[in-house]
Amino acid sequence: MTQRTIRQRVPAFEVTEGAGVTVHRSIGTPALKNLDPFLMLDHFGSDNPDEYIAGFPEHPHRGFITFTYMLDGHMEHRDSMGNRGDLMAGGVQWMKAASGVIHSEMPKQTDGLMRGFQLWINLPARDKLSDPAYQEFSAAAIPEVMREGARVRVLAGEFDGAHGVIDDPATDVRYLDVALEAGARFSLPLDGTHNAFVYVFEGGARLAGEALAQHTLAVLGQGDEVEIEAGAEGARFILVAGRPIGEPVVQYGPFVMNTREEIEQAFADYRDGKLVRTRAAMTGH
Ligand code: CO
Numbered sequence: 001m002t003q004r005t006i007r008q009r010v011p012a013f014e015v016t017e018g019a020g021v022t023v024h025r026s027i028g029t030p031a032l033k034n035l036d037p038f039l040m041l042d043h044f045g046s047d048n049p050d051e052y053i054a055g056f057p058e059h060p061h062r063g064f065i066t067f068t069y070m071l072d073g074h075m076e077h078r079d080s081m082g083n084r085g086d087l088m089a090g091g092v093q094w095m096k097a098a099s100g101v102i103h104s105e106m107p108k109q110t111d112g113l114m115r116g117f118q119l120w121i122n123l124p125a126r127d128k129l130s131d132p133a134y135q136e137f138s139a140a141a142i143p144e145v146m147r148e149g150a151r152v153r154v155l156a157g158e159f160d161g162a163h164g165v166i167d168d169p170a171t172d173v174r175y176l177d178v179a180l181e182a183g184a185r186f187s188l189p190l191d192g193t194h195n196a197f198v199y200v201f202e203g204g205a206r207l208a209g210e211a212l213a214q215h216t217l218a219v220l221g222q223g224d225e226v227e228i229e230a231g232a233e234g235a236r237f238i239l240v241a242g243r244p245i246g247e248p249v250v251q252y253g254p255f256v257m258n259t260r261e262e263i264e265q266a267f268a269d270y271r272d273g274k275l276v277r278t279r280a281a282m283t284g285h
Contacts (some may be wrong), residue, residue, distance in 0.1 A: 004190065004223035005208040008032065012043055012199075012215045018105075019054035022046060026199065026217035028120070035195050035219055036244040037171040039064060039120040039256055043201060043215070045071075047113040055106035060275050061097035062266045063128045063256040065121040065168070067175065068093040068105075069155060069238075071201075073114035079103035080276040083134050087116075090139025092155050094166045099129045100266075100275035117199075117238065119175075124245045125258050127170055131278045137165040149184025149230075153177040157241070159188065171242040178237055180205070180230035187227040188239075196220040196241035198228065203235035 010032045012024035021044065026032065028040030046052055055075075068075075070087045077085035077093060080102040087093055087105075095101065107114060123130075143162040145152045152159055156166040157174025164175065172194070179202075180186055190196055198207060199217045206229045212218050220226060228237070248258050255266040269275045 001189070001225040002192075002223035003208050004196065004220040004226045006210050006212070006218045007221035008219040009212075010217040010219065012217065017042065018056035021054060021056065022051040024215060027197070032217070032219065034122075034249060035197060036246065036249075037122040037173075037242045038195070038197070038240070039122050039249070039251065040118075041197075041199065041217065042118045043116075043199070044118070045113075045115040045201070049111050052107055052114045053110065056104060057106070058102055058104045059254055060100065060102045060270050061254045062100045062275060063262075064097060064123050066093075066095045066097065067119040067121055067156075067166070067173070068095075069117045069119075069175070069177070071115040071117075073112065073116070074108040075105050075114075076108045077103060077105050079134070081132055081134055081278075083136075085134075085136045087136070088138065090142065090153075092137050092142065092166055094135040094156075094168065096123070096130075096133040098123060098127060098132050099277045100269065101132045102276055119240065120256070121168065121171060121173055121242065122245055122249065122256060123170055125247055128257060128262075135166055141165050147186070149181040150186045151179045168242075171245065173242040174240065176239045178228075178239060180228070180235045182230055182232050182234045184234070185227065185229045187225060189225050190220075190223070190241055191243075192222065192224040193243065194241040195244050196226070196239070198226070198237050198239050200235055200237040203233040204231040205229060205235040205237060206231070
């Protein structure tokens with residue numbers, strides 16, 4: 001087994017998104033434009049309604065997947081596929097925008113803590129204009145695996161024989177939420193061909209012997225195993241891995257395609273009311 005080390009550290013920084021929501025972005029910044037197949041990682045977390053109440057009113061996406069994981073709070077999702085979703089604490093939503101989706105994500109609370117992640121996952125060229133799809137699962141549906149000193153929620157992919165609820169065939173994404181007690185060690189094998197990152201959102205940890213602070217994303221180097229040790233206050237982090245696509249990425253705002261011409265087409269389609277081609281049914285519960 002070759003241990004993966006930290007190839008790059010990316011401290012998250014504040015940006016304003018939607019109608020005025022404060023988020024901490026790590027992937028999708030000048031320091032880390034993308035990490036194939038991942039295009040963006042936003043961490044939102046605030047108990048100040050001024051930082052989330054404006055929400056994300058109707059906006060388009062084309063060419064990729066949005067994967068939302070709620071840690072705390074309640075958001076209502078509506079989209080051009082006809083889905084209406086309640087994203088609540090511990091729940092996940094996977095939305096393949098593909099050929100085109102228009103959606104809104106609005107808070108269903110006026111105070112209290114709102115916390116979670118939104119990850120953008122790219123699609124290969126052959127899937128970019130495929131039909132949209134939607135998966136949503138509440139907290140109760142997500143498998144939890146207990147190990148000594150560790151609790152692992154399996155959102156996507158496999159861990160210790162447990163299969164995550166989200167099925168992500170294009171890039172075989174694995175997405176774990178890991179909580180470690182103080183000083184606990186956690187290791188798992190990772191496919192050596194997949195890109196992977198760890199983002200610590202509570203406490204602090206050491207990865208392959210190197211310190212990893214809260215609100216810092218670590219891009220992992222080559223290898224087929226990762227080992228993480230929690231600091232004195234314990235640690236909670238997400239560990240995400242996926243198969244790289246290896247194609248050109250041309251991104252403009254909510255559209256991510258392979259060429260400049262395809263981006264221009266997306267803007268033209270949106271302007272002409274042709275972005276949404278397909279409605280799809282909802283799966284999950
Ligand atoms: Co969106």
